[in-house]
Amino acid sequence: MKKIHMSYEKKKGLYGYGFIALWFIGTLVFFISPVIQSIIFSFNEVKVEEGELAQTFVGWAKYQYAFGTDPNYRQYLVEMLQNTALKTPVILIFSLFVAIVINQNFRGRTFARAVFFLPVIIATGPVYAIITGDMSTNGSNEAAQFSTMFETDMVDQLLEFVGIYGFNDKFTEILTTLTADILNLVWNCGIQILIFLSALQNVSTSAKEAAMMEGATAWEFFWKITLPCVSPMILACLIYTIIDTFIDPTNKVMTLIVAKQTQWDFGLMSAMAWAYFAIVLVALGIIFLIIRNWIYYEVE
Amino acid sequence: MADMVNTSGASAVLGKFKKKPKIKEPKMTRKERNERFKKRLENLTPEEQAYLKRKRALEGVWPVVRAILVFSLCFIILYPLIFMVSTAFRPRAEMNDPTIMWIPKTFITSNITDCIKAMDFWNTLGNTLKLNIGCALLSVVTCAITGYGFARFKFKGKGILFGIVILMILVPAQIINIPQFLYFRYWDIFGIIEAIKGEPVNLINSPWTMYLPALTANGIRAGLFIFLFRQSFRGLPKELEDAAYLDGCSPLRTFVQIMVPNAASVFLTVFLFAIVWYWNDYYVSTTFFTDNTTIALALKNLNDSLRLTIFGNGNVSVSPRELIVWLEAGCLISIAPILVLYVVLQKYFTEGIAHSGLTGM
Numbered sequence: 001m002k003k004i005h006m007s008y009e010k011k012k013g014l015y016g017y018g019f020i021a022l023w024f025i026g027t028l029v030f031f032i033s034p035v036i037q038s039i040i041f042s043f044n045e046v047k048v049e050e051g052e053l054a055q056t057f058v059g060w061a062k063y064q065y066a067f068g069t070d071p072n073y074r075q076y077l078v079e080m081l082q083n084t085a086l087k088t089p090v091i092l093i094f095s096l097f098v099a100i101v102i103n104q105n106f107r108g109r110t111f112a113r114a115v116f117f118l119p120v121i122i123a124t125g126p127v128y129a130i131i132t133g134d135m136s137t138n139g140s141n142e143a144a145q146f147s148t149m150f151e152t153d154m155v156d157q158l159l160e161f162v163g164i165y166g167f168n169d170k171f172t173e174i175l176t177t178l179t180a181d182i183l184n185l186v187w188n189c190g191i192q193i194l195i196f197l198s199a200l201q202n203v204s205t206s207a208k209e210a211a212m213m214e215g216a217t218a219w220e221f222f223w224k225i226t227l228p229c230v231s232p233m234i235l236a237c238l239i240y241t242i243i244d245t246f247i248d249p250t251n252k253v254m255t256l257i258v259a260k261q262t263q264w265d266f267g268l269m270s271a272m273a274w275a276y277f278a279i280v281l282v283a284l285g286i287i288f289l290i291i292r293n294w295i296y297y298e299v300e
Numbered sequence: 301m302a303d304m305v306n307t308s309g310a311s312a313v314l315g316k317f318k319k320k321p322k323i324k325e326p327k328m329t330r331k332e333r334n335e336r337f338k339k340r341l342e343n344l345t346p347e348e349q350a351y352l353k354r355k356r357a358l359e360g361v362w363p364v365v366r367a368i369l370v371f372s373l374c375f376i377i378l379y380p381l382i383f384m385v386s387t388a389f390r391p392r393a394e395m396n397d398p399t400i401m402w403i404p405k406t407f408i409t410s411n412i413t414d415c416i417k418a419m420d421f422w423n424t425l426g427n428t429l430k431l432n433i434g435c436a437l438l439s440v441v442t443c444a445i446t447g448y449g450f451a452r453f454k455f456k457g458k459g460i461l462f463g464i465v466i467l468m469i470l471v472p473a474q475i476i477n478i479p480q481f482l483y484f485r486y487w488d489i490f491g492i493i494e495a496i497k498g499e500p501v502n503l504i505n506s507p508w509t510m511y512l513p514a515l516t517a518n519g520i521r522a523g524l525f526i527f528l529f530r531q532s533f534r535g536l537p538k539e540l541e542d543a544a545y546l547d548g549c550s551p552l553r554t555f556v557q558i559m560v561p562n563a564a565s566v567f568l569t570v571f572l573f574a575i576v577w578y579w580n581d582y583y584v585s586t587t588f589f590t591d592n593t594t595i596a597l598a599l600k601n602l603n604d605s606l607r608l609t610i611f612g613n614g615n616v617s618v619s620p621r622e623l624i625v626w627l628e629a630g631c632l633i634s635i636a637p638i639l640v641l642y643v644v645l646q647k648y649f650t651e652g653i654a655h656s657g658l659t660g661m
Contacts, residue, residue, distance in 0.1 A: 009454065015551040016453025020461065023446035023526070026516020030480065031468055037479035053482070098373065101366055108370070114646045115374045121576055121642050121649070122635045126600040130631045131380040186377050194650055215351060218358070247472040249583060258474055266478050273475040281470070 042270035053266070062271035073272055076252040077279070084245050087185075091241050092234060095189045099196035100226070113197070120190035128187075128250070188244070192237045199233035200226070228296040235291050239284065246280045388412060388629035392622040411629035418609040419598040419630060425637070428579065428594045431507055435514040436574035439525060440567060442517035447529025448555055452541065462530075468523030477587050484509050484588060509588035510578075520577050520584060525570050532566040533559060568648050572641070579638055595634050602630045 042062055044055040066073045102112055122128075203226060211221050245251060249258065253276055260269035337356065341349050382402070387395070388411055390404030397405075415421070450462055486500040487508075503509050513519045517526065536559065544554040560567070582596035589597060598605070606626050642649060 012453055012551070013455040016449050016455040016458070019449025019453065019551075019555075020446050022442055022515075023449075023517035024461070026442075026513065026518040027464060027468070029483070030513045030516065030518040031471075031476065032464070034476035034479035034483070035467075035471065037482075038475055041478070101370060104366070106363065106366065106370075112370050112374060113650060114642075115377050117646075117650050118377060118642065121638060122580075126582055126596055126602075127580070127631055127635055130599075130627050131384070182376060183379070186373060217354075243470060247470075249472075249474065254472070254474065261474070261478065269478075270475070273472075277471065277475065 038270045039274060041266050042274050044267050046266040048264050048266075055267075058267070062267045063275060065268060066272045066275060070268075070272075072256055073253075076256055077276065080245075080251055080253050081279075081283070083251075084242060087245065088238065088241050091185065091189055091192060092237055094185060095192035095237065096196050096230070096234075098189065099193050099200055100222075102193070103197060103200045116186075116193050117190045119187040188241075191240060191244075195233050195237050195240070196230060199230040203229045231295045235288070235295055238287065238291065242280070242284055242287070384628045384632050387625050388632045390625060392625050395621050395625060396619075411625050412633060414606070414610050415602070415626055415630040415633055418605045418626075419595075419602060419633075421598075421633060424593065424595055424598050428596075431510055431594065432575050432578040434507075435510050435519055435578050436571055438511065438514040439517070439519045439522060439574045440571045442515065443522055443525035443570065444529050444560070444563075444567065445555070446517045447526045448533050448559060450526065451530045451533035453551075465523050465526050468518075469521075469527065470523075473520075473584055477584075481587055505589055510585070519574070520581055521573075525574065528570055529563075529566065532563050536562055565648065565651065568645075569651070572645060572649055575641070576638060599630055599634045602627060606630075 041055070043057060043059060045058045045062075047054045047056075098116065102109060102116065207225050207229075208221075211225055216224070248254065253272075257269055257273050257276070260272065337352075341352060344352070386402050386404065389407050389409065390411075391406055391408050392411075394404050394406070446465075450458065450465070481504070484503040487503045488500040503512075510519070513522070540558055540562065541554050544558050545551075549557070580596055582594075582600050585594050585597055586600070603623070606623070610626070
């Protein structure tokens with residue numbers, strides 16, 4: 001090979017391309033082109049015909065149909081956004097709390113940590129469907145009964161567990177809605193708890209000791225030391241939680257989209273999916289911009 | 301920099317976690333302790349006294365509250381599993397017996413054996429393992445290479461390309477499924493195959509639909525894996541490579557000989573997660589496989605296959621409450637391998653995420 005003069009940096013850059021080349025080829029085939037194809041679908045009326053998909057260009061019609069005519073899409077979308085807005089703070093606060101508790105030294109801490117992360121390992125797909133009783137039982141809706149039974153059982157046992165047999169009604173009601181979802185809640189917190197846990201372990205011991213010397217209460221310590229220290233992780237958890245709920249195949253919008261797919265309406269399905277994607281992306285962007293100002297970064 | 305701090309901090313604490321230093325305190329009776337506490341208070345101002353008293357009360361109550369809390373939360377998480385074990389071994393008739401809460405009156409294993417038959421469990425397990433381990437290995441290797449490329453090299457368009465990686469995490473598989481299906485149905489590389497064989501190959505129902513994306517770092521959750529690898533490689537000290545380069549080591553060799561051994565734990569973590577996610581995946585595999593060739597698919601279709609194999613009739617009506625015993629039994633045998641893996645290697649699952657991954661965002 002003839003010697004070509006090339007700077008070290010440039011050579012390294014070429015090696016960089018080499019390292020990502022395999023991925024890049026794969027992405028072109030398995031990711032980018034399907035994405036483009038699916039965007040094209042969303043502007044077309046797609047019909048399944050022998051050996052191919054027949055497409056006729058319809059412009060924004062599919063999007064208009066999704067938002068204007070479809071009986072469920074807009075409603076599910078709003079519900080999903082509301083749900084996420086309600087659930088995300090609960091998940092974050094809960095996981096931070098659990099992480100703080102598990103971070104303390106007590107017997108069975110390893111066991112507790114393993115248990116809290118367990119749902120991440122098994123809570124996907126059909127297993128979760130069976131556990132929550134969502135499994136469709138060939139058209140018979142009685143499976144739903146099982147699901148509600150499951151939840152009522154949970155509530156009763158939890159209430160008895162805590163020793164509450166009936167405060168005033170309003171309170172019980174709030175508690176019931178909370179506990180009915182508690183299985184869902186704790187089953188969705190595995191990763192977040194872990195992220196917070198590792199952040200908590202990085203809280204500097206010198207800050208801890210200084211606070212102890214000054215006689216700070218646990219409460220003050222939490223607000224003045226712990227929270228600022230884990231704030232970057234709050235953002236990470238927030239984004240993770242939102243993405244997680246967004247791509248969760250059991251959420252209503254996703255179910256609707258998949259249902260459209262099984263009805264072979266690929267045009268509408270793609271339009272719904274991309275509109276949904278755009279909305280979530282915008283929401284993520286807004287949240288990111290708002291939260292970013294509140295985060296405390298240790299000066300390095 | 302942030303990554304480095306995180307990594308070292310986490311490992312230090314995790315190290316402490318492994319071997320608990322036991323501090324032996326001389327045993328005192330409650331009375332003695334009370335007296336010592338009173339003595340300590342004698343010379344203090346009222347404010348200080350109040351503070352110490354409050355602190356003491358809190359230290360006494362908190363462990364109890366904590367124990368109750370942790371126990372009840374663990375109970376909630378394990379509830380489905382306990383329920384699963386409890387129902388999987390009971391006869392169907394006892395599902396309707398109100399006197400039975402957890403422990404069935406008769407203990408049977410026929411539900412399990414029925415499910416093994418209905419799911420064709422051993423064959424399916426073999427298939428799944430083959431597919432899983434193959435895909436997971438391919439994913440780990442290719443994602444690591446890609447992650448390293450993003451972590452350590454500067455090149456034009458890196459920002460945009462990494463943006464694509466992030467998009468891979470964000471875009472749900474459901475959106476791009478149909479076009480992917482079409483590609484695999486009429487698989488061709490630049491028209492070469494069509495020129496030779498006269499028509500494109502149909503890859504649907506062949507394991508290639510799983511292997512090919514994994515081979516090019518585009519398998520299930522590949523975006524996340526690339527991200528994880530990038531973060532952990534960035535956390536390693538740069539001096540390691542610089543020394544190797546100075547000694548005339550090529551980047552590829554540096555990667556294989558220097559970086560890979562140093563990031564071994566991340567490799568294990570990603571491998572474990574890849575196995576778990578491939579194991580649990582049923583969405584991608586339902587699109588590409590039409591038969592029950594993986595555990596997750598077999599479990600998803602358990603309902604129908606049960607009716608056929610056990611009751612000999614696809615339309616037989618069984619009360620859903622009674623059907624639960626089989627469903628839960630099927631569930632149990634499907635998650636058992638993963639559960640065992642988790643129990644044995646629990647440390648690597650949790651440590652890996654805590655170490656590398658998202659913490660350096």
